[in-house]
Amino acid sequence: MTDNGLLITDVEEQSIAEELGVKPGDRLLAINEQPVRDILDYRFLCAAEELLVKVTTQAGEVWELEIEKEYEEGLGLDFGEHSFGATRLCHNRCLFCFVDQMAPKMRETLYIKDDDYRLSFWQGNFVTLTNVKEAELQRIVDQRMGPLFISVHTTNPELRARMLNNRFAGNIMDQLSKLAKASIEMHTQVVLCPDINDGAELKRTIEDLAGLWPEVQSMAVVPVGVTKYRQGLYNLRTFTQSEASQVIDLVEGYQQEFLEQWGDSFVYASDEFYVMAGKPIPPTENYGNFPQTENGVGLARLFLDEWDSIKDDLPRRISSNHRVTLVTGTSGAAILQQVVDGLNQIKDLQVDLEVVKNQFFGESVTVTGLLTGGDIIKALKNKNLGDAVILPSVMLRDGEEVFLDDVTVSDVADKIQTPVEVVDGPENLVEVLLGTKA
Structure with a gap:
């Protein structure tokens, strides 16, 4: 531009x-x-x-x-x-910013902090609106830029200004109210930090945003990510199992209330909270139209539903012995174990689940999508992995076979001396295992 x-x-x-x-x-x-x-x-x-x-x-x-x-x-x-000219960058210094915790010497694009309301409308990026002036807010209204995806974190003005380290961050409710009055559709997120914006502050945020329903269509609550690269940054920690359970109880209490009032759950705890708490993933009906899958909300339920739709049609046996190793991160293990147990009911098929801990970012980072090629190589090298290793596609850069650390799928296959297949969901996994992949 x-x-x-x-x-x-x-x-x-x-x-x-x-x-x-x-x-x-x-x-x-x-x-x-x-x-x-x-x-x-x-x-x-x-x-x-x-x-x-x-x-x-x-x-x-x-x-x-x-x-x-x-x-x-x-x-x-x-x-x-x-088409957009220069991307508008983030002027906040959020105390929980994941980019600030990125490992050194990675590709430059991983250090870019965008905060561009145009990309929120165009691509679904989450933005804070802290760099949006009144004229730009009016442009959003005039040009009907919806839906927008907005990082709220808290509706307490003083707390939001502190969390984002930006004195302009406190007027978020005024901004959201103006957009709601103009019938702009919005989806919101809260990165939840223990002892900061949880508890009573989370209740306030849920109630404030619910007050703007249906223009504010959904609210995702996701746990803060803490890597080992936090030297000189705010002292943050992850949620304990008990604390994660309390977050879920609070969110589900509001869900029930909103379902009774509107027939819509509105607020959702991310899948990661359920894994942390050791609680089962909620049923499909709790997720409405799954408005925040990109935020890790409901992906596990969609995965399990896909598995349920195909598991009864699996063969009782395959024509020859076949053994594979399926790789996952820590948080995906409980979900995938259900699938592995079902697949191992097929005679002459053996599927081993390999849970890889994240050494690159630190073991407190448990999501499968943040595993690196280097960690996978370290975990699998010199092991008997069977006929093939199977990796979930969420580990890779969109549209490419490259991990966050720029290691490729071919690099992994070479180092572990085993063929590697990449799959996208249970149906694709079964296609690969049974040799029916197109």
């Missing part, structure tokens, strides 16, 4: 823009005398049927193009990686 509009990187064939002579390398400056700052402005302003489009060509000429089109018809312009 610049004062000179958006750089056009591609023009669709037979589009309105191509017919008018617009070419890659030109810049889109304005539509109907409104500056085009990013892709959101472009999409919003293009919705009109009559447009006055201002473009500057590579030769420096300024064109004003009068266009009549159908409401849903686009102009055929693409801006590539320039």
Whole structure:
């Protein structure tokens, strides 16, 4: 995003823009005398049927193009990686920030702290709204940017300012109320820290956010992550089993109340809390339409439901002996054990569950998605792993076979001297085990 509009990187064939002579390398400056700052402005302003489009060509000429089109018809312009310009970065110094606890010398993208309300709307990123001015809040309203995903953490103004180390953080309820009044859909999260924003503070936050239902559609409560890289940072700890159980009891009490009032649970404890507490994952009906799976809420239930849907159709035996090792992190062990026990009922199939502790970030980090390739190699090397090792896809960078530490799946296979398969859920796991994978 610049004062000179958006750089056009591609023009669709037979589009309105191509017919008018617009070419890659030109810049889109304005539509109907409104500056085009990013892709959101472009999409919003293009919705009109009559447009006055201002473009500057590579030769420096300024064109004003009068266009009549159908409401849903686009102009055929693409801006590539320039669609948003520079990402807006976080100005908070949250006492629980996971990025501040990242190991040194990792790839640069892992240290980026984005806090961009546009990416919240576009990609579902959680943002704090602390860097959103009044004019930008109005833009969200005017352009109907919903749903938004908002990190609240607490609705106590003084406590939020302290937790985020930002004096502008305390007006969150005013911001949320303005958005709710304009019927902007929102989903919220609370990173819960023991002795800080739990207990009575959590009750206050649940009640305040529930007061903005149905515009605030959901609230996820997730435990703070604490790595071994906290030198010089705020002294945080993880929840005990008893404390995790208390959090669940509090959340489920409110869930029951909201289900009776609205037919919607509204507030959810993350799967990790249930694992910490040693409690069973709630039934499907408790999760509504599963609004916060990206936050680790309900993923275990979806996994178990998928397993339940296929387990009765499994064969009694396979044609030849087959042994594999299935890898998981600490928090996934209890969930996967149910699947492993079921698979081991198939004659001539043996599935061993290997629980790998996180040495890279520290053993207090238990989620499977934060295991590194290096830790997996250390845990499996020189072991008899059978015919193959199976890894859950959550360990890998989206769309790639690369772990957080930049170790690849091929690297793991080479080091442990065993073929490696990556699976996505119980059905895919069974396909791999039975040789029916397409």
